[in-house]
Amino acid sequence: MSKALVSIIIPVYNAADTLHVCLVSLERQSYDKLELIFVDDCSTDASVQLIEKFQEKLAKQTSSMVKLLRHAENQGVAAARNIGLDAATGDYLYYVDADDWLAPQAIELMLEEAERNDAEIVGCDWYLSFSKNERLMRQPTISIPEEGIRHFINGKMRWNLWLFLVKRSLYEDHQLRFIPKLNMGEDMMMMFKLFSLAKKVNHLPQALYHYGQSNEASLTKSYTDEHIEQVVQNVNEIAHFLGEQKKEAVSSLDLLKLIIKLPMLISDDRRQYEKWRNWFSEANGYAWNNKEQSLRIRLIQWAAWKKQDWLLKLHYYLIIRVVYGLFYT
Numbered sequence: 307m308s309k310a311l312v313s314i315i316i317p318v319y320n321a322a323d324t325l326h327v328c329l330v331s332l333e334r335q336s337y338d339k340l341e342l343i344f345v346d347d348c349s350t351d352a353s354v355q356l357i358e359k360f361q362e363k364l365a366k367q368t369s370s371m372v373k374l375l376r377h378a379e380n381q382g383v384a385a386a387r388n389i390g391l392d393a394a395t396g397d398y399l400y401y402v403d404a405d406d407w408l409a410p411q412a413i414e415l416m417l418e419e420a421e422r423n424d425a426e427i428v429g430c431d432w433y434l435s436f437s438k439n440e441r442l443m444r445q446p447t448i449s450i451p452e453e454g455i456r457h458f459i460n461g462k463m464r465w466n467l468w469l470f471l472v473k474r475s476l477y478e479d480h481q482l483r484f485i486p487k488l489n490m491g492e493d494m495m496m497m498f499k500l501f502s503l504a505k506k507v508n509h510l511p512q513a514l515y516h517y518g519q520s521n522e523a524s525l526t527k528s529y530t531d532e533h534i535e536q537v538v539q540n541v542n543e544i545a546h547f548l549g550e551q552k553k554e555a556v557s558s559l560d561l562l563k564l565i566i567k568l569p570m571l572i573s574d575d576r577r578q579y580e581k582w583r584n585w586f587s588e589a590n591g592y593a594w595n596n597k598e599q600s601l602r603i604r605l606i607q608w609a610a611w612k613k614q615d616w617l618l619k620l621h622y623y624l625i626i627r628v629v630y631g632l633f634y635t
Contacts, residue, residue, distance in 0.1 A: 310421070312413055313341040313396030313474065317386035321404035322351040324518065329360045331407035331516075333367075337414035340370040341396050345386040348377045353404075384484040384492045387467075391477060399474045401467040405518045406435075412514035416471040419510045426473045426504040427451075429463075431513040436630075440516070445469065447509050452552070454501040458494075459558045460598040461565035465497040468515050476500055490533045491540035491566070498544045502551040528578060529570060534585055537566060561596050563589035564607060571606050574622045582610050 314332070318325065332342060342364075344357045354376070361372040375389050391399070398417060402408060412430070420428045429448070433440040446462050448454045457463035476482070480503055484492045501507065529537070541563065548555045563586035570582040583590065593607035602621075609617040 309339045310398060310417060311339050311341055311396040312337065312398045312400060312417060312471070313343060313390075313394035314400045314402055314413075315343045315345065315387060315390030315394065316402050316404055317345050317347060317383050317390070318349060318353050318357070318404045319347040319380070319383075319386075320349045320351045320353060322349075322353045322356060324405035325353055325356050327407050327518070328402060328404050329356065331410070332402070333360070333364065334410045335370075335408065335413050336411045337417060338368050338370055340413065341394065342370060342372045343390045343393050344372070344374045345390045346374065346376045347382065347386045348380040382487060382489040384489050385486045387484050387492070388486065391483060394474060396474055399472050399477065400470075403468060403517075406468065407516045407518070409512075409514045409516075413471070415512060415514065416510055419508055420471055420473070423506065423508045425506045425508040426476050427454075427500060427507040428471045428510055429454075429469050429507070430510045430515065432464075432466075432469060432515040432517055433513050434519060435516040436519050442513055443517075444511070444513075445509060447511065448507055449509075451501045451504045451507050454507055455498065455548075455552060455555050456558075457598075458498060458501070459555065459562045459565075460596055461561070461568075461603075462598050465494045466517075467493045467496065468517075470497065470500075472500055476503060485540070485543065488536045488539050490529070491537040494566070495540040495543050499547055502547060528573070528575070529567075529581065529585075534581070538586075541566070560586075560589040560592045564592060564596065568603065568607070571610055571618055572622065572626060574619050576615055579610055579613075579615050579618055583613070 346354050357374050361374060364370055364372050373393060375393060398420065400413065416428045416430060419425065429445055431444050434443055445464065446457050448457065454463060458465050482496065482499055484496060545559055567582050567585050570578045590611040593611045594604055596604065606618055606621050
């Protein structure tokens, strides 16, 4: 029986400062039947040159193949992911971001789990990786797709594409693609669809992915009005899709909306707090309703809803600046 081919899609845009870490981790994978698809979204730095050197090096060393695809103009990550999907020929699909890295046995272990359990989706744990330290981040154990959808909605499970190895047939049989120009929330939208359509999923309780953060400030997220509109459209797509596939989940989307905008409260910027209040405002009253979230998270959401901005600032300085600053950076 021939070994399964795993296609790994890596969107790249001006990633020369961090790309080498990603490339080293791909080179060191213990599983050697890989199709590495780099999609350059019109970078203006040395990213392409680094990939070309990597391509030459791997051609001499392993059976893995490297494809470099290039946009003529910048189109965004959603279009880049679609280009990678169209070019992929593997039995399984995986994504890696250009500033992150994989454990050496990541692909081998997830593939073994998928084949052993005949699972269409296999997830793993991960590390939030800072310059001096890392924080282990665990995903919940799941055995049926409905559990994954519920955990996405209540915030217990992250939906990042790099947390899941997926059978390519799940994309192709249902003609799944990202929506061009909707570059925020595109991973969320796709994982909801994949879990809605999958019949068998599984979780591997090992941390195999390192999500790179330069410092504690990296945890602070801000959204432009354009970003917010893109996320809204992706949420609308989820609502429409669930309405056709998993109607019982649609009524819980207000909890999802709170999870989506939570990063705006990891800040000391009152303008972000005000954006939080105005964005998905219909969900604000559910701040205490998500029993799956920690008391700390529920408290800062309640504080934002009640305009207790002093409590949000206190949380930011004590937890993000002090705790994360001391222990992780």
